[in-house]
Amino acid sequence: MITVNRHILENGLRIVHSEDTTTQMVALNLLYDVGARDEHPEHTGFAHLFEHLMFGGSINIPDYDTPVQNAGGENNAWTNNDITNYYITLPCNNAEIGFWLESDRMLSLDFNEKSLEIQKNVVTEEFKQRNLNQPYGDVSHILREMAYKTHPYRWPTIGKEISHIMNATLEEVKDFFYSFYAPNNAILAVSGNITFEETKRLAAKWFGDIPARDIKPRELPQEEPQTEEHRVTVFRDVPVDTLYMAFHICGRRDSSYHTFDIMSDILCNGRSSRLIQRLVIEKKIFSSIDAYISGSIDSGLFHITGKPCDGISLEEAEKAVWEELEDLKNHPVEELELEKVKNRYESEQIFSNINYLNVATNLAFFELIGKAEDINDEVRKYRSVSSEQITEMARKCFIKTNSNILYYKKASDEIE
Known part of the structure; x- marks a missing residue:
């Protein structure tokens, strides 16, 4: 049985916590309620592009990875059609560094053309390697288009086509960020060797001042039942x-x-x-x-x-x-x-x-x-x-x- 503690900040950030004293590590998992299903059909691949952009520097921290490595930690992220998920593990005595890093990039990324171009090229190469130049790489594209006619599951996380990623503008990227990357659209799960009281204190210290944003209700087109092979x-x-x-x-x-x-x-x-x-x-x-x-x-x-x-x-x-x-x-x-x-x-x-x-x-x-x-x-x-x-x-x-x-x-x- 896992003991779960919970707390909600005034800005809407949901915090769930479970203490584990058998380890000397702490994990922070920050889940944003946004995935490929939330994209515009002519601007697909944005959720996955953002997974990459989030490591390109935030408003006060130009380099995300160096502080993590210096603190003895590891981090990564993944995106699917439903969510975007970021995690970081650190020694318990350096846990606050995780709260600091994640809060700063939730507050705002360092939006600039150079970072955007770099990450667009990275994602484009990933698209080519995994989906265009690899055997069976386009299966997900084909099957999804066969199975879904209206629901946005009809395209994979990488996006429908490379042009959607390459044509992304800085303004479109900013709009996507401020539409979904907000404390009231996120869940922070903390586990490992850290108390609930310390988790609440650090969450309030680093995330508490980030303003809530206007998150539009999700209104996705529902897929009609399939009636033919x-x-x-x-x-x-x-x-x-x-x-x-x-x-x-x-x-x-x-x-x-x-x-x-x-x-x-x-x-x-x-x-x-x-x-x-x-x-x-x-x-x-x-x-x-x-x-x-x-x-x-x-x-x-x-x-x-x-x-x-x-x-x-x-x-x-x-x-x-x-x-x-x-x-x-x-x-x-x-x-x-x-x-x-x-x-x-x-x-x-x-x-x-x-x-x-x-x-x-x-x-x-x-x-x-x-x-x-x-x-x-x-x-x-x-x-x-x-x-x-x-x-x-x-x-x-x-x-x-x-x-x-x-x-x-x-x-x-x-x-x-």
Whole structure:
């Protein structure tokens, strides 16, 4: 059981805290409630660009990394379609440096053309390396456009196209910052060897004077239910053909989320899971296969992706997957198989939350989607998933009209 303390500053900054005296370190995780889903369709990639800009110098601190390194700390950040997340770990006697650094860049970045150009080039190179010049790099772009027609999940975090990033102006960047980077749009989670009283004192000292900003209510277009099968075939310079399947599922806050997560592990987590045991080891239809859920806050996707063995066509591979999905829909999961998946999840949760940084990261996210204390209820929610619920959700999800099927083929196949 993780003990959670909470406090809210007058400017709206939410603080969640958990003390851990078994470590000599402190973690600060600052989550901003902004991701790629908050971007304008013609100005995508901004949330990720900002992740980089936040390390380019703030109003009073020209260099973020040097004070961190001098204090014996480490830091990093990541962005997805829902949130932008920053974390820093420091020895407990240097914890205040983390509050100082994070508060200054929340107050204001050092906006200048030089820093913007540098980071635009960095992000553009990342776009090229990961999405344009890497095998299967454009899969996320293709699948999202297939599955989503109105919701902004239809583009990945990196953005729809490079031009959106390269054409970003300093004024547009400033507007994005002041629209989302504010104490009343952020959650500060602090864990490790620091008391709650000291956390409140340092938060008030460094964040208390930052003014709240006018955060517009999020009004995202809702995706209509998919009513027909979507199929796309592409030819690329890749080593092997690959099958991608995606089905619409609920969002992270929905009560069925844990059922879909358990279902993905039943299908594909470990050698004894169904798709690996039956389609990789026994039937040798796939050389590798995976099943996972997107975990997104709004309605997400259930992904199945696999590389067929030599001599197996994508059509044959897809047919084999559908047969397994039909089996899941028509035959209840036996208690022993279900219990094994639940046990694995519980052990992973226990080991994950031993680490003080993981605790800070998880507390911030649970506070965003509900309340931080819900972290203690996750194992129970997974434990409560029944075989009947799995059957019910599988029957709703794994149908042709809810499917998005991508055949990603070698360019040589097209020539033949």
